[in-house]
Amino acid sequence: MNRMHANTAAMRHAQAPKHAQFQKGAVMVEFAFILPIFLLLLFGMVTFSIALYDKTVLCIASRQGARTGALYYASNYDSNGNLINANVQQRACDAANAVCQQDLINFGPNMNLQIQCQVLGGTVHGQRSVSVTTGIDYTGIYILSDVLHLSSTTIMRLEED
Template identity: 35%
Template sequence: MNLGRSLHRQQGSELVEFAISATVLFILLFGIIEFSVALFDKATLTNATREGAREGILFRTGERALVDMATTEDPVIEQAINDYAEAFLISLGGPADLEVNIQRNDRNGNDNFDAGDDLTVSVDYPYQFLVLPGFLVGLGDVLTLSSTTVMRAE
């Protein structure tokens, strides 16, 4: 009789143990997926800045005055970055909202972008978590991913 009473008291304990361990397991699983997507997006941003910098350092004939770069070459660089990001970023909220910053270092001081001058392309991307913020308090809804590429003009 004592054995029957003991088994009756333990009914449902497996369900409680499963609920506790499954919660931890699912948080861990979704955390792995979430941070894997964030790392993939970080690598994609790095490649996007490289594509933009490659576009900006290509040799072009004629004078390339630094004052004209914002209207002539910067849109081409930004378009290359946006095209790459649109093709490869995992952004479930629609098109990526990228903040692109382009700077040039005139090494010889002639106010032209010549061979040997540096081009710096930076991108900031507000990565929005897919699942985790609803489960874990303190992470916030947005993580800013950044990438910077510096290349020397040809």
């Protein structure tokens, strides 16, 4: 036991070999080379993940808007039973806008949310349908990156008498 203790004490006071003294700053240099690459990968993953999340939110918003616009409301028809397209479009756009405003992640005022709602006549099995298209210009975290346009479109048949 004493022999082991003596060897440990001797090792503590021994000088490092000459080649080890020349390598003292090598770790710092390697870290300086690896850190930018690591940060680029990290922020790239975060940017891509948020873009994927925003694309999913756009799909949900267009579906919610189309579903709300497709529902039967008596106020969507005039006294003669004719469909009032503006009412359907307004309900659909309001529902899609509510989802987008609540759930989208953006990094500044340049998101440029676009929502288009239309009533289409006779396109799905001879019935009228509502089409909702949502879109944004996604810039992400990077300051110098290009704008990526994300969009989603949903079409649903109108519930009619």
